[in-house]
Amino acid sequence: MISTRKKLLAASIAALLSQAGMNSLQAQEVIDEMVVTTVRMSEPLLVETDPRKPRQPLPAHDGADFLKTIPGFSVIRKGGADGDPVFRGMAGSRLSLQVDGESVLGGCGHRMDPPTAYIFPEAFESIQVIKGPQSVQHGPGNAAGVVKFERNRTRVTEPTVAIHTSALGASFGRHDEVLDASYKTPEFTVRAIGTNAAQNNYKDGDGTEVHSNYQRWSTQLSAAWTPTDTQFYEITAGRSDGEAAYADRGMDGSLFEREHYGFKGSIDNVSTLVSNIEFQYYYQYIDHVMDNYSLRTRPAGVTERAMNPDRETRGGKFAVTLQPFAGLTWVMGMDAQGNKHSDRSSMNMAMTDYRNLLRKRDAEFSQTGAFTEVSWDYNTTQTLSAGVRADRWSAKDHRSMVMLTHMMTLPNPTTGMKRDDTLTSAFVRLESQLGDMPGTVYVGVGHNERFPDYWELISKESAATTSAFNSTDPEKLTQLDAGYIYNRGNLRGSFSVFYNEIKDYILIDSAFRKPAAMMGMTRVATIARNVDARSWGAEADFTYGFADNWRAELTLASVRGENKTDNRTLAQLPPLEARLGVHYDNQTWSFGTLLRAIGSQDRVDIGRGNIAGQDFSATNSANVLSINAGWKPAARWMVTAGVDNALDKTYAEHISRAGTDVAGYTQIARVNEPGRTLWMKAQFTF
Numbered sequence: 001m002i003s004t005r006k007k008l009l010a011a012s013i014a015a016l017l018s019q020a021g022m023n024s025l026q027a028q029e030v031i032d033e034m035v036v037t038t039v040r041m042s043e044p045l046l047v048e049t050d051p052r053k054p055r056q057p058l059p060a061h062d063g064a065d066f067l068k069t070i071p072g073f074s075v076i077r078k079g080g081a082d083g084d085p086v087f088r089g090m091a092g093s094r095l096s097l098q099v100d101g102e103s104v105l106g107g108c109g110h111r112m113d114p115p116t117a118y119i120f121p122e123a124f125e126s127i128q129v130i131k132g133p134q135s136v137q138h139g140p141g142n143a144a145g146v147v148k149f150e151r152n153r154t155r156v157t158e159p160t161v162a163i164h165t166s167a168l169g170a171s172f173g174r175h176d177e178v179l180d181a182s183y184k185t186p187e188f189t190v191r192a193i194g195t196n197a198a199q200n201n202y203k204d205g206d207g208t209e210v211h212s213n214y215q216r217w218s219t220q221l222s223a224a225w226t227p228t229d230t231q232f233y234e235i236t237a238g239r240s241d242g243e244a245a246y247a248d249r250g251m252d253g254s255l256f257e258r259e260h261y262g263f264k265g266s267i268d269n270v271s272t273l274v275s276n277i278e279f280q281y282y283y284q285y286i287d288h289v290m291d292n293y294s295l296r297t298r299p300a301g302v303t304e305r306a307m308n309p310d311r312e313t314r315g316g317k318f319a320v321t322l323q324p325f326a327g328l329t330w331v332m333g334m335d336a337q338g339n340k341h342s343d344r345s346s347m348n349m350a351m352t353d354y355r356n357l358l359r360k361r362d363a364e365f366s367q368t369g370a371f372t373e374v375s376w377d378y379n380t381t382q383t384l385s386a387g388v389r390a391d392r393w394s395a396k397d398h399r400s401m402v403m404l405t406h407m408m409t410l411p412n413p414t415t416g417m418k419r420d421d422t423l424t425s426a427f428v429r430l431e432s433q434l435g436d437m438p439g440t441v442y443v444g445v446g447h448n449e450r451f452p453d454y455w456e457l458i459s460k461e462s463a464a465t466t467s468a469f470n471s472t473d474p475e476k477l478t479q480l481d482a483g484y485i486y487n488r489g490n491l492r493g494s495f496s497v498f499y500n501e502i503k504d505y506i507l508i509d510s511a512f513r514k515p516a517a518m519m520g521m522t523r524v525a526t527i528a529r530n531v532d533a534r535s536w537g538a539e540a541d542f543t544y545g546f547a548d549n550w551r552a553e554l555t556l557a558s559v560r561g562e563n564k565t566d567n568r569t570l571a572q573l574p575p576l577e578a579r580l581g582v583h584y585d586n587q588t589w590s591f592g593t594l595l596r597a598i599g600s601q602d603r604v605d606i607g608r609g610n611i612a613g614q615d616f617s618a619t620n621s622a623n624v625l626s627i628n629a630g631w632k633p634a635a636r637w638m639v640t641a642g643v644d645n646a647l648d649k650t651y652a653e654h655i656s657r658a659g660t661d662v663a664g665y666t667q668i669a670r671v672n673e674p675g676r677t678l679w680m681k682a683q684f685t686f
């Protein structure tokens with residue numbers, strides 16, 4: 001009986017889909033939108049978006065906010081910029097970030113600078129997200145997924161000047177400027193990219209000013225040599241800096257300086273067997289300062305304090321792609337990365353300026369990995385992909401002392417200790433067309449082992465001692481990913497689900513009571529400890545062209561989790577979220593509305609979470625309405641404008657951080673999202 005009903009349901013869905021498929025509107029027209037409000041899954045587990053397209057809601061000029069338009073992503077808000085991206089409830093190094101193939105790690109022990117704080121999305125031409133542990137060739141540790149920021153490389157046939165420039169103005173004194181200029185000949189390319197962005201404090205829907213101003217700039221120069229159609233060699237150098245006020249803590253970021261140098265090469269069609277060889281080397285240095293005096297008024301009686309961590313990272317990659325026969329792509333290679341972290345700080349700048357102190361090394365990490373990945377179209381409708389990688393990790397704790405508070409420092413129980421581990425990751429996935437049903441279905445299983453990061457080993461205590469360095473075990477995730485992508489005529493959509501079991505999930509517990517130095521007293525410590533956990537969820541997107549030039553869009557994202565060891569919900573999970581949009585777009589004019597409905601979240605585990613945030617209360621639901629319009633008078637010109645949070649709703653993301661008391665500001669319970677925001681952006685490309 002049940003199976004008959006299922007068959008009937010399947011048949012009626014198929015009928016509905018094929019009827020929709022007969023509509024004349026072309027799918028391509030449906031998605032070439034002027035203002036991006038949602039990003040769809042285009043291939044199994046792959047989401048791709050153009051960071052140069054205007055998007056709504058207006059993102060901060062950093063990598064995290066740009067990801068928010070992708071269903072399943074959310075951002076832990078601390079102020080106006082530098083939020084921590086979270087995908088499927090997983091934050092920090094569970095989500096791997098690759099910038100032009102380089103892995104970026106922030107310097108701040110208090111997580112002021114997630115990797116995305118150093119990413120200027122408009123300096124790139126593509127953002128790709130591979131969901132789940134379903135790839136092994138883009139570095140280690142991508143439990144939740146990997147995000148890649150990439151530039152395009154096309155060889156021209158005659159000398160060409162290419163320019164992309166944009167300017168944006170918005171409420172709260174926001175302005176962004178981007179210039180990307182290159183001169184290309186068939187053999188050589190020189191390219192310069194500069195970005196600048198600033199914003200004053202924004203106000204939430206109630207008009208409460210949030211300590212959130214920021215300013216940031218970046219420059220990048222690159223020179224490429226393309227002696228033939230199949231060879232590409234490039235050297236790159238870049239610098240960026242910024243400052244950002246935070247509404248959730250007692251200090252602001254007054255320096256986010258990054259310097260990077262890289263060399264990259266790629267050779268195609270080396271032989272009939274070898275279709276590509278690529279290699280890369282990079283160096284980057286991050287210098288970060290946080291203090292309580294540059295961007296805020298210091299409370300009376302508190303000394304001027306500053307901390308100045310830095311991190312130096314070197315890395316490289318070598319990979320060979322083979323095509324032994326048509327339909328089989330086989331990649332194998334190695335990647336390595338090493339980084340050194342140091343710190344210096346002053347709790348009384350009047351007495352000792354931190355700039356006069358020596359930097360003290362506190363930690364060193366290194367990783368070397370080998371990987372192999374195959375993708376085989378073994379018949380016209382099915383593809384089998386699989387991969388395996390092994391990583392050798394080592395870490396060393398150089399700290400002689402552990403700083404528990406600004407006032408209390410104790411000897412480090414793990415000083416001088418070194419730890420090593422060999423971790424493995426693997427996946428297998430089948431993608432298939434479904435007989436007469438249009439679209440692709442996929443199912444995959446992945447396993448990912450993640451070495452604890454700096455924030456889990458060095459910045460935290462353990463349950464037993466003041467250092468988590470030798471007690472935090474690597475995290476082991478095994479995940480099932482499945483989904484369906486439909487794309488025909490005027491209807492396109494995708495549905496993806498996942499379920500995982502995580503052994504030794506690294507939980508950050510910020511409410512752990514420990515005996516204090518004074519007999520009989522206790523203190524609250526933030527510790528890292530391993531628990532067993534599981535999480536599951538789904539994302540869906542639907543786009544329906546219901547009339548010429550009109551389309552409706554719906555996306556859904558949901559995640560749940562369980563901390564099995566403590567028998568509680570997993571902390572820091574965003575609530576159910578839906579986005580509904582209706583858009584008109586005739587390629588010259590466009591306008592659209594976006595309704596974002598955020599569910600309430602009462603599944604919380606107070607005091608627990610990840611390196612970027614902890615649960616502190618439940619949140620209510622919210623509906624946020626935004627509208628946008630676009631005008632493309634010529635192929636090269638585009639002007640777009642929008643009103644985000646048009647009804648001036650006061651709301652906060654569930655995973656945003658708690659507000660703190662900043663002198664001169666009303667303290668907010670949670671770092672609220674901006675109130676009504678008007679914006680306008682003009683861009684010119686040729």
Ligand SMILES: [Cu+2]
Pocket residue numbers: 108109110111112113253288289290
């Ligand atoms: Cu910091």
